[in-house]
Amino acid sequence: MMNKTLACIALTLLLPIHAALADVADERKSPLGYGSKGYVWGTISLEQAEVMKLVPDARRGEEAFRGCRGCHKRDAAGVMDGTYPRLTGQHASVVIKQVTEVRSGLRINPKMDPFASDHAVTPQEIADIANYLSTLETTRENGKGPDNLSVRGKALYLRNRCGICHGDNGEGNADKFYPVVAAQHYGYLLREMVHIKKGTRGNSHPRMVKAIGKFSHADLEAVADYLSRLPDYRRVLAKGK
Amino acid sequence: MSRMHPSTRWLRRHAAVTVLGLTLLALPPLVHAQDIPPLSERLQLCASCHAMDGNSVIPENPKISGMDAGYLERQMADFKSGVRKSPVMSGIIPLVDGKEFAALAGHFSAQKPGKGVAADPRLVAEGKAIFDEGIVGSAVPACSGCHNEDGSGTEKYPRVAGQHTAYVVQQMLNFKSGERANDSRALMRAVAKRMNEKEIRAVAEYVATLSGSE
Numbered sequence: 390m391m392n393k394t395l396a397c398i399a400l401t402l403l404l405p406i407h408a409a410l411a412d413v414a415d416e417r418k419s420p421l422g423y424g425s426k427g428y429v430w431g432t433i434s435l436e437q438a439e440v441m442k443l444v445p446d447a448r449r450g451e452e453a454f455r456g457c458r459g460c461h462k463r464d465a466a467g468v469m470d471g472t473y474p475r476l477t478g479q480h481a482s483v484v485i486k487q488v489t490e491v492r493s494g495l496r497i498n499p500k501m502d503p504f505a506s507d508h509a510v511t512p513q514e515i516a517d518i519a520n521y522l523s524t525l526e527t528t529r530e531n532g533k534g535p536d537n538l539s540v541r542g543k544a545l546y547l548r549n550r551c552g553i554c555h556g557d558n559g560e561g562n563a564d565k566f567y568p569v570v571a572a573q574h575y576g577y578l579l580r581e582m583v584h585i586k587k588g589t590r591g592n593s594h595p596r597m598v599k600a601i602g603k604f605s606h607a608d609l610e611a612v613a614d615y616l617s618r619l620p621d622y623r624r625v626l627a628k629g630k
Numbered sequence: 631m632s633r634m635h636p637s638t639r640w641l642r643r644h645a646a647v648t649v650l651g652l653t654l655l656a657l658p659p660l661v662h663a664q665d666i667p668p669l670s671e672r673l674q675l676c677a678s679c680h681a682m683d684g685n686s687v688i689p690e691n692p693k694i695s696g697m698d699a700g701y702l703e704r705q706m707a708d709f710k711s712g713v714r715k716s717p718v719m720s721g722i723i724p725l726v727d728g729k730e731f732a733a734l735a736g737h738f739s740a741q742k743p744g745k746g747v748a749a750d751p752r753l754v755a756e757g758k759a760i761f762d763e764g765i766v767g768s769a770v771p772a773c774s775g776c777h778n779e780d781g782s783g784t785e786k787y788p789r790v791a792g793q794h795t796a797y798v799v800q801q802m803l804n805f806k807s808g809e810r811a812n813d814s815r816a817l818m819r820a821v822a823k824r825m826n827e828k829e830i831r832a833v834a835e836y837v838a839t840l841s842g843s844e
Binding site for chain 2: 473
Protein backbone atom coordinates (compact mmCIF):
# COMPACT_ATOMS: atom_id res chain seq x y z
CA MET A 390 0.00 0.00 0.00
CA MET A 391 2.66 2.40 1.19
CA ASN A 392 4.94 1.28 -1.62
CA LYS A 393 2.21 1.73 -4.17
CA THR A 394 1.46 5.24 -2.97
CA LEU A 395 5.12 6.09 -3.08
CA ALA A 396 5.48 4.65 -6.54
CA CYS A 397 2.51 6.70 -7.65
CA ILE A 398 3.95 9.87 -6.23
CA ALA A 399 7.30 9.11 -7.84
CA LEU A 400 5.61 8.51 -11.16
CA THR A 401 3.59 11.70 -11.06
CA LEU A 402 6.74 13.59 -10.22
CA LEU A 403 8.79 12.00 -12.95
CA LEU A 404 6.27 11.84 -15.74
CA PRO A 405 5.87 15.49 -16.61
CA ILE A 406 9.63 15.99 -16.89
CA HIS A 407 10.39 12.93 -18.95
CA ALA A 408 7.27 13.04 -21.05
CA ALA A 409 7.87 16.72 -21.72
CA LEU A 410 11.29 15.97 -23.09
CA ALA A 411 10.64 12.81 -25.02
CA ASP A 412 10.16 13.23 -28.73
CA VAL A 413 6.63 11.85 -28.52
CA ALA A 414 5.68 14.87 -26.49
CA ASP A 415 6.95 17.14 -29.23
CA GLU A 416 3.94 15.83 -31.09
CA ARG A 417 1.59 17.32 -28.57
CA LYS A 418 -0.75 19.54 -30.47
CA SER A 419 -0.85 23.18 -29.56
CA PRO A 420 -4.44 24.05 -28.62
CA LEU A 421 -4.00 27.34 -30.46
CA GLY A 422 -2.23 25.96 -33.48
CA TYR A 423 -2.82 24.47 -36.89
CA GLY A 424 -6.04 22.47 -37.04
CA SER A 425 -7.74 24.39 -34.24
CA LYS A 426 -10.80 26.47 -34.93
CA GLY A 427 -10.03 29.92 -36.25
CA TYR A 428 -6.33 29.21 -36.89
CA VAL A 429 -4.89 31.65 -39.40
CA TRP A 430 -1.27 31.17 -40.42
CA GLY A 431 0.96 34.18 -40.00
CA THR A 432 -1.13 36.16 -37.54
CA ILE A 433 1.44 38.51 -36.06
CA SER A 434 1.33 38.48 -32.27
CA LEU A 435 1.86 41.63 -30.22
CA GLU A 436 5.26 40.40 -29.15
CA GLN A 437 6.32 39.52 -32.68
CA ALA A 438 5.31 42.99 -33.84
CA GLU A 439 7.19 44.57 -30.93
CA VAL A 440 10.40 42.62 -31.67
CA MET A 441 10.24 43.45 -35.38
CA LYS A 442 10.09 47.16 -34.58
CA LEU A 443 13.20 47.15 -32.37
CA VAL A 444 16.55 48.27 -33.79
CA PRO A 445 18.77 45.20 -33.66
CA ASP A 446 22.47 45.02 -32.90
CA ALA A 447 24.43 41.96 -34.04
CA ARG A 448 27.22 42.49 -31.49
CA ARG A 449 24.77 42.41 -28.60
CA GLY A 450 23.14 39.47 -30.33
CA GLU A 451 26.37 37.49 -30.26
CA GLU A 452 26.56 38.00 -26.49
CA ALA A 453 22.90 37.11 -25.93
CA PHE A 454 23.31 34.02 -28.11
CA ARG A 455 25.54 32.52 -25.39
CA GLY A 456 22.39 31.25 -23.73
CA CYS A 457 21.58 29.32 -26.92
CA ARG A 458 25.05 27.97 -27.71
CA GLY A 459 24.74 25.05 -25.30
CA CYS A 460 22.38 23.41 -27.82
CA HIS A 461 22.74 25.22 -31.14
CA LYS A 462 26.53 25.32 -30.67
CA ARG A 463 29.02 28.11 -30.63
CA ASP A 464 28.91 28.55 -34.43
CA ALA A 465 25.09 28.25 -34.44
CA ALA A 466 25.38 25.35 -36.89
CA GLY A 467 23.48 22.93 -34.63
CA VAL A 468 24.29 19.22 -34.41
CA MET A 469 24.78 16.83 -37.33
CA ASP A 470 21.94 14.48 -36.41
CA GLY A 471 19.52 17.42 -36.55
CA THR A 472 18.35 17.29 -32.93
CA TYR A 473 19.33 20.96 -32.82
CA PRO A 474 18.83 22.77 -36.13
CA ARG A 475 21.28 25.04 -37.89
CA LEU A 476 20.39 28.67 -37.37
CA THR A 477 23.14 30.27 -39.46
CA GLY A 478 21.83 32.30 -42.37
CA GLN A 479 18.19 31.85 -41.37
CA HIS A 480 16.17 34.98 -42.12
CA ALA A 481 15.88 37.26 -39.08
CA SER A 482 12.13 37.48 -39.66
CA VAL A 483 11.85 33.68 -39.49
CA VAL A 484 13.93 33.41 -36.30
CA ILE A 485 11.77 36.09 -34.67
CA LYS A 486 8.59 34.33 -35.79
CA GLN A 487 9.74 30.93 -34.50
CA VAL A 488 11.02 32.14 -31.12
CA THR A 489 7.99 34.31 -30.38
CA GLU A 490 5.64 31.50 -31.46
CA VAL A 491 7.40 29.03 -29.17
CA ARG A 492 6.93 31.59 -26.40
CA SER A 493 3.23 32.01 -27.17
CA GLY A 494 2.74 28.23 -27.26
CA LEU A 495 1.83 28.08 -30.93
CA ARG A 496 4.86 25.93 -31.74
CA ILE A 497 5.64 23.40 -29.04
CA ASN A 498 9.31 22.94 -28.18
CA PRO A 499 9.71 21.63 -24.62
CA LYS A 500 13.46 21.13 -25.01
CA MET A 501 14.14 24.76 -25.77
CA ASP A 502 11.32 26.38 -23.84
CA PRO A 503 12.95 27.41 -20.54
CA PHE A 504 15.97 28.83 -22.36
CA ALA A 505 14.01 31.01 -24.76
CA SER A 506 10.99 31.94 -22.65
CA ASP A 507 10.30 35.49 -21.56
CA HIS A 508 12.10 35.21 -18.24
CA ALA A 509 15.23 34.03 -20.07
CA VAL A 510 15.38 36.32 -23.10
CA THR A 511 14.08 39.86 -23.58
CA PRO A 512 12.34 41.05 -26.78
CA GLN A 513 15.39 43.23 -27.53
CA GLU A 514 17.62 40.16 -27.22
CA ILE A 515 15.45 38.22 -29.67
CA ALA A 516 15.84 41.05 -32.18
CA ASP A 517 19.60 41.18 -31.61
CA ILE A 518 20.07 37.39 -31.84
CA ALA A 519 17.97 37.17 -35.02
CA ASN A 520 20.08 39.87 -36.63
CA TYR A 521 23.32 38.20 -35.53
CA LEU A 522 22.26 34.77 -36.86
CA SER A 523 21.22 36.07 -40.26
CA THR A 524 24.75 37.37 -40.86
CA LEU A 525 26.56 34.16 -39.92
CA GLU A 526 28.34 32.08 -42.53
CA THR A 527 28.02 28.34 -42.45
CA THR A 528 31.38 26.67 -42.50
CA ARG A 529 30.77 23.34 -40.78
CA GLU A 530 29.31 20.46 -42.77
CA ASN A 531 25.65 19.65 -42.19
CA GLY A 532 24.03 16.23 -41.74
CA LYS A 533 22.94 14.51 -44.98
CA GLY A 534 20.61 11.57 -45.58
CA PRO A 535 22.01 8.02 -45.49
CA ASP A 536 21.69 7.64 -49.28
CA ASN A 537 21.94 10.26 -51.95
CA LEU A 538 18.34 10.65 -53.08
CA SER A 539 18.70 14.14 -54.47
CA VAL A 540 17.53 13.29 -58.00
CA ARG A 541 14.23 11.96 -56.71
CA GLY A 542 14.02 14.66 -54.05
CA LYS A 543 14.59 17.42 -56.55
CA ALA A 544 11.86 16.07 -58.83
CA LEU A 545 9.40 16.02 -55.94
CA TYR A 546 10.39 19.54 -54.88
CA LEU A 547 9.86 20.88 -58.41
CA ARG A 548 6.70 18.93 -59.22
CA ASN A 549 4.97 20.03 -56.03
CA ARG A 550 6.10 23.62 -56.49
CA CYS A 551 7.66 23.93 -53.06
CA GLY A 552 9.82 26.63 -54.60
CA ILE A 553 6.88 29.04 -54.76
CA CYS A 554 7.52 29.62 -51.10
CA HIS A 555 10.99 28.21 -50.36
CA GLY A 556 12.64 29.38 -53.60
CA ASP A 557 14.54 27.49 -56.28
CA ASN A 558 17.65 27.36 -54.10
CA GLY A 559 15.89 26.69 -50.81
CA GLU A 560 16.41 30.35 -49.88
CA GLY A 561 12.92 30.93 -48.46
CA ASN A 562 11.52 34.44 -48.37
CA ALA A 563 12.38 36.86 -45.59
CA ASP A 564 9.48 39.25 -46.26
CA LYS A 565 6.94 36.47 -46.19
CA PHE A 566 8.45 34.57 -43.21
CA TYR A 567 9.20 31.48 -45.33
CA PRO A 568 12.23 29.68 -43.89
CA VAL A 569 15.52 28.87 -45.59
CA VAL A 570 15.56 25.11 -46.07
CA ALA A 571 18.84 24.67 -48.03
CA ALA A 572 21.81 23.03 -46.31
CA GLN A 573 19.85 22.34 -43.13
CA HIS A 574 20.51 19.08 -41.25
CA TYR A 575 18.68 16.13 -42.79
CA GLY A 576 17.33 14.88 -39.43
CA TYR A 577 15.73 18.22 -38.67
CA LEU A 578 14.22 18.68 -42.15
CA LEU A 579 12.68 15.23 -42.04
CA ARG A 580 11.32 15.66 -38.51
CA GLU A 581 9.69 19.00 -39.33
CA MET A 582 8.09 17.70 -42.52
CA VAL A 583 6.66 14.74 -40.62
CA HIS A 584 5.21 17.16 -38.04
CA ILE A 585 3.83 19.46 -40.72
CA LYS A 586 2.31 16.58 -42.66
CA LYS A 587 0.64 15.20 -39.54
CA GLY A 588 -0.52 18.66 -38.52
CA THR A 589 1.42 18.59 -35.26
CA ARG A 590 3.61 21.62 -35.90
CA GLY A 591 1.39 24.32 -34.48
CA ASN A 592 2.46 27.10 -36.84
CA SER A 593 2.19 25.14 -40.10
CA HIS A 594 1.14 26.84 -43.32
CA PRO A 595 -2.08 25.16 -44.56
CA ARG A 596 -0.89 25.34 -48.16
CA MET A 597 2.30 23.57 -47.26
CA VAL A 598 0.38 20.87 -45.37
CA LYS A 599 -1.60 20.39 -48.55
CA ALA A 600 1.52 20.38 -50.73
CA ILE A 601 3.11 17.47 -48.82
CA GLY A 602 -0.19 15.78 -47.98
CA LYS A 603 0.30 13.00 -50.50
CA PHE A 604 4.02 12.42 -49.77
CA SER A 605 4.95 8.94 -48.57
CA HIS A 606 7.60 8.64 -45.88
CA ALA A 607 10.08 7.69 -48.61
CA ASP A 608 9.17 10.89 -50.47
CA LEU A 609 9.81 12.95 -47.34
CA GLU A 610 13.20 11.26 -46.94
CA ALA A 611 14.08 12.03 -50.54
CA VAL A 612 13.17 15.73 -50.28
CA ALA A 613 14.94 16.07 -46.94
CA ASP A 614 18.04 14.52 -48.48
CA TYR A 615 17.86 16.81 -51.52
CA LEU A 616 17.52 19.96 -49.40
CA SER A 617 20.31 18.89 -47.05
CA ARG A 618 22.65 18.56 -50.05
CA LEU A 619 21.91 22.01 -51.45
CA PRO A 620 24.72 24.51 -50.91
CA ASP A 621 24.22 27.59 -48.74
CA TYR A 622 21.83 29.65 -50.89
CA ARG A 623 23.87 32.82 -50.39
CA ARG A 624 26.80 31.32 -52.24
CA VAL A 625 24.55 30.31 -55.14
CA LEU A 626 22.85 33.70 -55.36
CA ALA A 627 26.16 35.56 -55.14
CA LYS A 628 27.51 33.50 -58.07
CA GLY A 629 24.41 34.16 -60.17
CA LYS A 630 24.93 37.93 -60.01
CA MET B 631 26.88 8.28 -6.60
CA SER B 632 25.21 9.68 -3.52
CA ARG B 633 25.94 12.95 -1.86
CA MET B 634 28.32 13.03 1.01
CA HIS B 635 27.22 11.11 4.09
CA PRO B 636 25.32 13.48 6.37
CA SER B 637 27.61 12.91 9.34
CA THR B 638 30.69 13.66 7.25
CA ARG B 639 29.05 16.81 6.05
CA TRP B 640 28.14 17.80 9.54
CA LEU B 641 31.69 17.20 10.74
CA ARG B 642 33.17 19.27 7.96
CA ARG B 643 30.76 22.11 8.56
CA HIS B 644 31.36 21.84 12.22
CA ALA B 645 35.11 22.06 11.63
CA ALA B 646 34.61 25.19 9.57
CA VAL B 647 32.49 26.73 12.28
CA THR B 648 35.06 25.86 14.93
CA VAL B 649 37.73 27.60 12.88
CA LEU B 650 35.39 30.57 12.69
CA GLY B 651 34.80 30.54 16.44
CA LEU B 652 38.54 30.62 17.08
CA THR B 653 38.98 33.45 14.62
CA LEU B 654 36.24 35.43 16.27
CA LEU B 655 37.91 34.93 19.67
CA ALA B 656 41.19 36.14 18.28
CA LEU B 657 39.59 39.26 16.83
CA PRO B 658 38.97 42.43 18.83
CA PRO B 659 35.47 42.52 20.37
CA LEU B 660 32.76 42.90 17.75
CA VAL B 661 32.27 46.46 16.71
CA HIS B 662 28.86 48.13 16.57
CA ALA B 663 26.87 47.40 13.45
CA GLN B 664 27.30 50.96 12.21
CA ASP B 665 31.06 51.06 12.58
CA ILE B 666 32.57 49.56 9.51
CA PRO B 667 35.95 47.98 10.19
CA PRO B 668 38.81 48.43 7.73
CA LEU B 669 38.78 45.93 4.87
CA SER B 670 41.95 44.19 6.06
CA GLU B 671 40.29 43.45 9.37
CA ARG B 672 37.03 42.28 7.84
CA LEU B 673 38.91 39.96 5.51
CA GLN B 674 40.15 37.99 8.52
CA LEU B 675 36.60 36.77 8.99
CA CYS B 676 36.22 35.61 5.41
CA ALA B 677 39.73 34.15 5.34
CA SER B 678 38.88 31.63 8.04
CA CYS B 679 36.72 29.80 5.52
CA HIS B 680 37.57 31.11 2.04
CA ALA B 681 41.32 31.75 2.65
CA MET B 682 42.80 35.23 2.31
CA ASP B 683 43.36 34.81 -1.44
CA GLY B 684 39.91 33.27 -1.91
CA ASN B 685 41.33 29.84 -2.75
CA SER B 686 39.56 27.94 0.00
CA VAL B 687 40.96 24.51 0.78
CA ILE B 688 37.80 23.19 2.43
CA PRO B 689 35.70 21.41 -0.22
CA GLU B 690 32.35 22.77 1.01
CA ASN B 691 33.53 26.37 1.05
CA PRO B 692 33.68 27.74 -2.46
CA LYS B 693 36.77 29.25 -3.99
CA ILE B 694 35.86 32.85 -4.69
CA SER B 695 39.13 34.07 -6.21
CA GLY B 696 39.01 35.61 -9.67
CA MET B 697 35.22 35.53 -9.87
CA ASP B 698 33.33 38.47 -11.35
CA ALA B 699 32.99 41.18 -8.69
CA GLY B 700 29.41 41.92 -9.65
CA TYR B 701 28.52 38.25 -9.18
CA LEU B 702 30.19 38.05 -5.75
CA GLU B 703 28.53 41.24 -4.57
CA ARG B 704 25.13 40.00 -5.69
CA GLN B 705 25.60 36.71 -3.83
CA MET B 706 26.39 38.56 -0.61
CA ALA B 707 23.32 40.75 -1.08
CA ASP B 708 21.22 37.64 -1.74
CA PHE B 709 22.51 35.92 1.43
CA LYS B 710 21.66 39.10 3.33
CA SER B 711 18.12 39.36 1.98
CA GLY B 712 17.58 35.62 2.35
CA VAL B 713 16.98 35.06 -1.36
CA ARG B 714 19.91 32.65 -1.26
CA LYS B 715 20.06 30.51 1.85
CA SER B 716 23.05 28.76 3.33
CA PRO B 717 23.39 27.23 6.77
CA VAL B 718 26.81 28.85 7.03
CA MET B 719 26.79 32.13 5.07
CA SER B 720 23.36 33.10 6.38
CA GLY B 721 24.98 33.21 9.83
CA ILE B 722 28.00 35.21 8.70
CA ILE B 723 26.48 37.86 6.52
CA PRO B 724 24.47 39.65 9.26
CA LEU B 725 27.84 40.56 10.79
CA VAL B 726 28.78 42.43 7.63
CA ASP B 727 27.37 45.77 6.54
CA GLY B 728 25.98 45.99 3.02
CA LYS B 729 28.34 48.91 2.37
CA GLU B 730 31.29 46.54 2.71
CA PHE B 731 30.18 44.18 -0.04
CA ALA B 732 31.71 46.03 -2.96
CA ALA B 733 35.18 46.21 -1.40
CA LEU B 734 35.08 42.57 -0.31
CA ALA B 735 33.96 41.50 -3.77
CA GLY B 736 36.68 43.64 -5.33
CA HIS B 737 39.34 42.05 -3.15
CA PHE B 738 38.41 38.44 -3.96
CA SER B 739 37.75 39.17 -7.60
CA ALA B 740 41.30 40.50 -7.96
CA GLN B 741 42.92 37.36 -6.49
CA LYS B 742 44.62 34.82 -8.71
CA PRO B 743 42.61 31.59 -8.90
CA GLY B 744 44.48 28.43 -7.98
CA LYS B 745 44.20 25.12 -9.80
CA GLY B 746 41.83 22.43 -8.63
CA VAL B 747 41.97 18.66 -8.63
CA ALA B 748 39.31 16.05 -9.26
CA ALA B 749 38.26 14.08 -6.21
CA ASP B 750 37.51 11.08 -8.44
CA PRO B 751 39.55 11.29 -11.67
CA ARG B 752 37.68 8.33 -13.22
CA LEU B 753 34.66 10.56 -13.82
CA VAL B 754 36.55 13.37 -15.55
CA ALA B 755 36.14 12.07 -19.12
CA GLU B 756 32.37 11.68 -18.77
CA GLY B 757 32.22 15.09 -17.15
CA LYS B 758 34.15 16.68 -19.98
CA ALA B 759 31.71 15.29 -22.53
CA ILE B 760 28.80 16.82 -20.61
CA PHE B 761 30.56 20.15 -20.14
CA ASP B 762 31.57 20.47 -23.80
CA GLU B 763 28.62 18.86 -25.59
CA GLY B 764 25.74 18.70 -23.14
CA ILE B 765 23.48 15.64 -23.05
CA VAL B 766 21.49 15.51 -26.27
CA GLY B 767 19.05 12.80 -25.15
CA SER B 768 17.72 14.78 -22.21
CA ALA B 769 18.30 18.22 -23.78
CA VAL B 770 20.89 19.34 -21.25
CA PRO B 771 22.68 22.26 -22.90
CA ALA B 772 26.48 22.22 -22.84
CA CYS B 773 27.87 24.11 -19.84
CA SER B 774 30.56 25.57 -22.12
CA GLY B 775 27.89 27.48 -24.04
CA CYS B 776 27.34 29.83 -21.12
CA HIS B 777 30.37 29.36 -18.83
CA ASN B 778 32.96 29.19 -21.67
CA GLU B 779 34.95 26.16 -22.82
CA ASP B 780 37.51 26.64 -20.06
CA GLY B 781 35.00 27.54 -17.33
CA SER B 782 36.31 31.11 -17.08
CA GLY B 783 32.80 32.56 -17.21
CA THR B 784 31.65 36.07 -18.08
CA GLU B 785 29.86 38.92 -16.32
CA LYS B 786 26.57 37.08 -16.66
CA TYR B 787 27.73 33.51 -16.15
CA PRO B 788 30.01 32.91 -13.17
CA ARG B 789 33.46 31.42 -13.33
CA VAL B 790 33.33 27.73 -12.35
CA ALA B 791 36.87 26.64 -13.33
CA GLY B 792 38.84 24.92 -10.57
CA GLN B 793 35.91 24.99 -8.14
CA HIS B 794 35.70 22.25 -5.48
CA THR B 795 33.75 19.19 -6.62
CA ALA B 796 31.74 18.97 -3.39
CA TYR B 797 30.62 22.61 -3.66
CA VAL B 798 29.63 22.27 -7.31
CA VAL B 799 27.67 19.07 -6.61
CA GLN B 800 25.84 20.73 -3.73
CA GLN B 801 24.96 23.84 -5.76
CA MET B 802 23.73 21.76 -8.69
CA LEU B 803 21.53 19.74 -6.33
CA ASN B 804 20.27 22.99 -4.78
CA PHE B 805 19.41 24.36 -8.23
CA LYS B 806 17.74 21.06 -9.11
CA SER B 807 15.54 21.06 -6.00
CA GLY B 808 14.91 24.79 -6.27
CA GLU B 809 16.49 25.45 -2.88
CA ARG B 810 18.85 27.84 -4.67
CA ALA B 811 16.67 30.05 -6.81
CA ASN B 812 18.69 33.23 -7.22
CA ASP B 813 20.18 32.24 -10.58
CA SER B 814 19.57 34.97 -13.07
CA ARG B 815 16.74 34.14 -15.48
CA ALA B 816 16.23 30.73 -13.83
CA LEU B 817 18.73 29.25 -16.29
CA MET B 818 20.71 27.03 -13.93
CA ARG B 819 17.55 25.54 -12.45
CA ALA B 820 16.46 24.58 -15.97
CA VAL B 821 19.86 22.96 -16.60
CA ALA B 822 20.14 21.10 -13.29
CA LYS B 823 16.54 19.79 -13.37
CA ARG B 824 17.44 17.77 -16.47
CA MET B 825 20.42 16.07 -14.83
CA ASN B 826 20.68 13.10 -12.50
CA GLU B 827 23.11 12.87 -9.60
CA LYS B 828 25.56 10.73 -11.49
CA GLU B 829 25.83 13.25 -14.30
CA ILE B 830 26.11 16.10 -11.81
CA ARG B 831 28.95 14.38 -10.01
CA ALA B 832 30.80 13.67 -13.26
CA VAL B 833 30.55 17.22 -14.56
CA ALA B 834 31.59 18.60 -11.17
CA GLU B 835 34.76 16.49 -11.30
CA TYR B 836 35.64 17.94 -14.68
CA VAL B 837 34.88 21.49 -13.53
CA ALA B 838 37.42 21.03 -10.71
CA THR B 839 40.19 20.30 -13.23
CA LEU B 840 39.61 23.38 -15.41
CA SER B 841 42.04 26.25 -15.12
CA GLY B 842 39.90 28.88 -16.82
CA SER B 843 42.67 30.99 -18.26
CA GLU B 844 40.85 32.22 -21.39
